[in-house]
Amino acid sequence: MSLTQADILRALEKVKLPDGASLAASGRMTGIVINDGKVICAITIEAAEAGAMEPVRATAEAAIRALPGVRQALVGLTADKAPSQRPAAPAGAPQARATSKAAALPGVKHIIAVASGKGGVGKSTTSCNLALGLAALGLKVGILDADIYGPSQPRLLGLRGKPRLVGPRMLEPMERYGIKVMSIGFLVEEDAAMIWRGPMVISAITQMLREVAWGELDVLVVDMPPGTGDAQLTMAQQTPLAGAVIVSTPQDLALIDARRGIAMFQKVDVPILGVIENMSSFCCPNCGHISPIFGHGGARAEATKMNVPFLGEIPLDMQIRETSDEGRPIVATEPDSPHAQIYKAIASSVWAALSGGAASRAAPRIVIE
Ligand code: ADP
Numbered sequence: 001m002s003l004t005q006a007d008i009l010r011a012l013e014k015v016k017l018p019d020g021a022s023l024a025a026s027g028r029m030t031g032i033v034i035n036d037g038k039v040i041c042a043i044t045i046e047a048a049e050a051g052a053m054e055p056v057r058a059t060a061e062a063a064i065r066a067l068p069g070v071r072q073a074l075v076g077l078t079a080d081k082a083p084s085q086r087p088a089a090p091a092g093a094p095q096a097r098a099t100s101k102a103a104a105l106p107g108v109k110h111i112i113a114v115a116s117g118k119g120g121v122g123k124s125t126t127s128c129n130l131a132l133g134l135a136a137l138g139l140k141v142g143i144l145d146a147d148i149y150g151p152s153q154p155r156l157l158g159l160r161g162k163p164r165l166v167g168p169r170m171l172e173p174m175e176r177y178g179i180k181v182m183s184i185g186f187l188v189e190e191d192a193a194m195i196w197r198g199p200m201v202i203s204a205i206t207q208m209l210r211e212v213a214w215g216e217l218d219v220l221v222v223d224m225p226p227g228t229g230d231a232q233l234t235m236a237q238q239t240p241l242a243g244a245v246i247v248s249t250p251q252d253l254a255l256i257d258a259r260r261g262i263a264m265f266q267k268v269d270v271p272i273l274g275v276i277e278n279m280s281s282f283c284c285p286n287c288g289h290i291s292p293i294f295g296h297g298g299a300r301a302e303a304t305k306m307n308v309p310f311l312g313e314i315p316l317d318m319q320i321r322e323t324s325d326e327g328r329p330i331v332a333t334e335p336d337s338p339h340a341q342i343y344k345a346i347a348s349s350v351w352a353a354l355s356g357g358a359a360s361r362a363a364p365r366i367v368i369e
Helices: 005-011 047-065 123-136 190-194 198-210 230-238 252-267 298-306 318-325 338-355
Strands: 029-035 038-044 072-078 108-115 141-145 174-176 179-183 217-223 243-248 272-283 310-316
Touching (some): 005 029, 005 047, 038 047, 038 198, 047 072, 072 198, 108 123, 108 230, 108 338, 123 141, 123 179, 123 243, 198 230, 230 252, 252 298, 272 298, 272 338, 310 338
Parallel strands (some): 108 243, 141 217, 243 272
Antiparallel strands (some): 174 179
């Protein structure tokens, strides 16, 4: 007989909250997804409860795992509350640095988000080639594909298979072209991920951050879910980000979303490392004529207007599309091509900002009430 949500809740009846109430009856369980013996769900908490609720999370996970038919159980804690709803810390109060989740990433020096205000602008292609560009500088690099709505790093990097378990809860990242890779696409069917709601997304992503044996990394690149909704905002807030890179195409409509993306990170005090204009212009492979299909220069102008760095322009080019779709990203497979040079130059600027410049803060200054 297949598992149901009722079975999960029944298993959680015996799990008690710190005040003695039953977790199942508390209304805190959210986003229960059951897929082929894998159960993923989240417990809604206030950010300040994170420490006290960790044992509850662990007990809940053990209770679910003990159910017949469960092969894997992942329970996350989610503080799914917009920061504007939180009371401000009193003036002069110490600013807490990140949550316990941040502490759970030892060895990872800088985590950066690659984000876009909307889908389809080339965020994943750019994340992938940026990560490879950073690796080409001799850095130890990982990429976390957090684009739950369309995990594409496995395809972009030509990776198949499942990550190995290297402990009761730790997954080993896959490796390709010298970088470590974890994607929600390795763990669940794409359509299962599609139905997740905000808290589920956050829970799954924070688990991918914390429960992957990343080892020593100079930079972990997070390919964020597109958009600026609650899930993205909470993620930006709960991940110890050293900075964010915004990818946009040049046309006005995309730039409106890019502006929202910049504002979202600024709201949670994550430094903007810069804006990249993707699909900046098209060079005809036959006659060499350059056409600004989506306009040109809009992202640079927007960056200037918003007083954030502009990192570079990547043309709309068949070779970038083909190498991406074939799992042979251009920076890895044609490292001396002009397009790979552009990605590498952007990677150098990002690294310069991370290692010394404006974005050298290793953790966001999240105020926890
Ligand atoms: P997003 O992550 O923003 O949804 P993707 O990176 O998946 O976007 O890119 C969407 C499509 O556009 C893919 O087919 C990809 O190969 C293509 N693409 C992205 N950037 C470029 C580029 N600079 N030139 C040509 N094709 C590109």
